[in-house]
Amino acid sequence: MTMARWIKHKLKAELGKDYEIMTWDEMDPVTKNMIDADRSGAYITKGILYVLVGFGIFGTVIMMMAERRKEMGIMIAIGMQKSRLSKILFYETTLLGLVGVLAGFAISFPLILYLVYHPVPLTGETAKAYEQFGFEPAMYFSAQWFVFARQVLIIFIITMTVYIYPLVKTYKIKLINALHS
Amino acid sequence: MIIAVAWRNIWRSKTRSLVILIAICLGLASGIFYMAFYKGMVDQRINTAIKTEASHIQIHHKEYLNNPDKKFVIAHADSVIDIIKSVEGVQATSKRILLNTMIQSPTTGSGVKVTGIVPENEKQVTNLYSKLIEGSYFEEGKRNPIIIGKKLAEKLKIKLKSKVVITLQDMEGNMTGASFRVEGIFETSNTVFDEMSVFVRNSDISRVMVMNENSCHEIAVLLDQNDQLETVNQALKKDFPGLDVKTWREIMPEVSMIESSFGITMFIFIGIILLALLFGIINTMLMAVLERTKELGMLMAIGMNKFRVFSMILLETVMLSLFGGICGILLGWALNLYFGVVGIDLGTWSTAYKSMGFDTLVYTKLTMSVTIDIAVMVIITGILAAIYPALKALKLKPADAIRIDM
Numbered sequence: 001m002t003m004a005r006w007i008k009h010k011l012k013a014e015l016g017k018d019y020e021i022m023t024w025d026e027m028d029p030v031t032k033n034m035i036d037a038d039r040s041g042a043y044i045t046k047g048i049l050y051v052l053v054g055f056g057i058f059g060t061v062i063m064m065m066a067e068r069r070k071e072m073g074i075m076i077a078i079g080m081q082k083s084r085l086s087k088i089l090f091y092e093t094t095l096l097g098l099v100g101v102l103a104g105f106a107i108s109f110p111l112i113l114y115l116v117y118h119p120v121p122l123t124g125e126t127a128k129a130y131e132q133f134g135f136e137p138a139m140y141f142s143a144q145w146f147v148f149a150r151q152v153l154i155i156f157i158i159t160m161t162v163y164i165y166p167l168v169k170t171y172k173i174k175l176i177n178a179l180h181s
Numbered sequence: 182m183i184i185a186v187a188w189r190n191i192w193r194s195k196t197r198s199l200v201i202l203i204a205i206c207l208g209l210a211s212g213i214f215y216m217a218f219y220k221g222m223v224d225q226r227i228n229t230a231i232k233t234e235a236s237h238i239q240i241h242h243k244e245y246l247n248n249p250d251k252k253f254v255i256a257h258a259d260s261v262i263d264i265i266k267s268v269e270g271v272q273a274t275s276k277r278i279l280l281n282t283m284i285q286s287p288t289t290g291s292g293v294k295v296t297g298i299v300p301e302n303e304k305q306v307t308n309l310y311s312k313l314i315e316g317s318y319f320e321e322g323k324r325n326p327i328i329i330g331k332k333l334a335e336k337l338k339i340k341l342k343s344k345v346v347i348t349l350q351d352m353e354g355n356m357t358g359a360s361f362r363v364e365g366i367f368e369t370s371n372t373v374f375d376e377m378s379v380f381v382r383n384s385d386i387s388r389v390m391v392m393n394e395n396s397c398h399e400i401a402v403l404l405d406q407n408d409q410l411e412t413v414n415q416a417l418k419k420d421f422p423g424l425d426v427k428t429w430r431e432i433m434p435e436v437s438m439i440e441s442s443f444g445i446t447m448f449i450f451i452g453i454i455l456l457a458l459l460f461g462i463i464n465t466m467l468m469a470v471l472e473r474t475k476e477l478g479m480l481m482a483i484g485m486n487k488f489r490v491f492s493m494i495l496l497e498t499v500m501l502s503l504f505g506g507i508c509g510i511l512l513g514w515a516l517n518l519y520f521g522v523v524g525i526d527l528g529t530w531s532t533a534y535k536s537m538g539f540d541t542l543v544y545t546k547l548t549m550s551v552t553i554d555i556a557v558m559v560i561i562t563g564i565l566a567a568i569y570p571a572l573k574a575l576k577l578k579p580a581d582a583i584r585i586d587m
Contacts, residue, residue: 030536033533037527132434
């Protein structure tokens, strides 16, 4: 996309006086709009799932903090700084998210890779309707790197948001209460 | 008794229960709202397909749909219509002359589908007259009126009262043409329809084509209710073995597909949401069991049998899920009712949806049966989530559990 824009710019500088130069999406704004509309729908679906994943992680972290109150109390009592403690928790949450993402990849990657080379063909009424809209009657998959990289980034952001909870908790920990819990 | 205990147990750890409750509530609310949005969109599309474009049932000459040639007419249209009208469930019929041809304005031309209609009959079958944004719907007295779509008017650069020329072959194959005056401009939610369809009076076009007044290419049938589609379809098929009787599902397979794939897609979507929630619920309940090892051991030691322990954990989980689920369903319904009145503007994406025939203002819609289905799915999720924690609880040995140091 950006490549097309860039080349258009270059061409325009050279030939712009005599010719009109357009990229495909300028010539066919309806198709471009369809792609965007489809994408925006997918963003909403994914957004909902990320919120749920976020709550899942949050619940786990709450549990983790609750069941280790005593342990943390003892650690602080024998001289561990709170900043170091929260650093440990930072690594824990990040690793938790990362391992989850990697496990998700391990399950989905072989499947996606298979589907990239073997698109799911559509038959009957569905196929006819797809053809009517100008699509090939098959479901294609993509295994480009950014599909995966984006998940890592988003899960990282989610875990960072969730991490606020243990961060605040460790600094607010009351030694006496924690030891007696 | 067990229910009361289970309910109280949920609220022993407020933060934990609230987190999972909010997750379930938000997840389901967004799922339901998304479903209502698509349901509204699909229903509006189907409504347009029936009310403006295809009607419930269309009847053609056997060959016409394979080869839309003007010579494949339904002869004696009036007697056919009389028979159709006698079938139970038929609300109105309209006979049409169809013609794929060229239309020309002073500046440019375009290929269109000309439909010759009897205005007063057509008015009962399709709601095109209500889609007029300018002009009027075949008022008596004017010669050769034509009604065109907004998109076509823009393409031909013409306005109300402009003259257009339709070039066509008459029934003997001679090239001929007639000029028509634009009497009305309509706009539907389907830009392709607006660009491709023009409407003229049946009597005008049959005169130009030198066609028998009593024959037509298509008879559109509107039913009282969509539920009667199959019965009426079968009855008409039996009445007219020589003609091609088709329902809107066969005429517009793409719309029918949107309807049939909608349900499955949405349930998969809700299923994925519930799957994500399932792990959250398992996690919460597992914690609830582990932190109560001592208490559960004690209960077993003083004689609570395994079945009761199991049902207590099960009830706790199901109640937790269902409570969150009900909150979510209520929230989803509230959103649905609000946007069902206000409507959601598709804004930036309207060009894309209009080209596929969707309205750009979507009124959300939900049915009770779908809601109940979702509630059942939530209960099943709760039961599934309960199994592992409950088994964990059953495996506890009272003697060890009591002595465990928490």
